[in-house]
Amino acid sequence: MTEITLLAFALVSFIGIATPGPTVLLALTNGSRFGVRRALIGMTGAVLSDFVLIGAVALGLGALLAASEFWFSVVKWIGAGYLAFLGIMLLRSKGTLSETLQGAAEDGSGSARAIFLKSFLVAVTNPKG
Numbered sequence: 001m002t003e004i005t006l007l008a009f010a011l012v013s014f015i016g017i018a019t020p021g022p023t024v025l026l027a028l029t030n031g032s033r034f035g036v037r038r039a040l041i042g043m044t045g046a047v048l049s050d051f052v053l054i055g056a057v058a059l060g061l062g063a064l065l066a067a068s069e070f071w072f073s074v075v076k077w078i079g080a081g082y083l084a085f086l087g088i089m090l091l092r093s094k095g096t097l098s099e100t101l102q103g104a105a106e107d108g109s110g111s112a113r114a115i116f117l118k119s120f121l122v123a124v125t126n127p128k129g
Contacts, residue, residue, distance in 0.1 A: 016128075021126060021128055022122050022126055023046045023119070023122055023123045023126060026042065026046075026118070026119055026122050027039055027042055027043055027046065027119070030042045030115055030119070033110070034110050034115065038110065038112065038115050039115075041112045041115050041116050041119075042115045042116060042118070042119035043119065044116065044119075045115070045116040045117065045118070045119035045120035045123065046119045046120065046122070046123040048120055049119075049120045049121075049123035049124035049129070050123065050129065052124055053124065053129050079125075079127055082125060
């Protein structure tokens with residue numbers, strides 16, 4: 001029975017690792033829409049978010065969440081609320097995908113600062129991290 005459990009764990013882990021997450025998809029989107037230079041700016045934001053997460057763990061956040069069921073629940077419910085917010089915003093959005101992309105390009109979301117910030121926020125709020 002242990003071998004089957006280990007094999008199932010390995011399979012699920014492989015699928016989770018091999019599947020591109022939101023940060024990778026955003027980097028691909030930035031590269032295709034704005035070019036390599038802007039995509040590199042976005043990837044810099046994603047890498048900085050990894051440093052922030054590693055720093056939080058180094059300061060003991062991981063140990064606190066592992067030891068305290070209350071604080072783990074708080075973080076879990078904040079994440080659930082964030083996902084619900086994103087879902088509601090998606091449901092409330094109007095128009096087609098091409099209109100949304102055109103509107104995003106017109107509102108200056110192609111600026112280096114906007115790309116960096118969006119990539120940072122996507123990566124730092126990714127539950128996989």
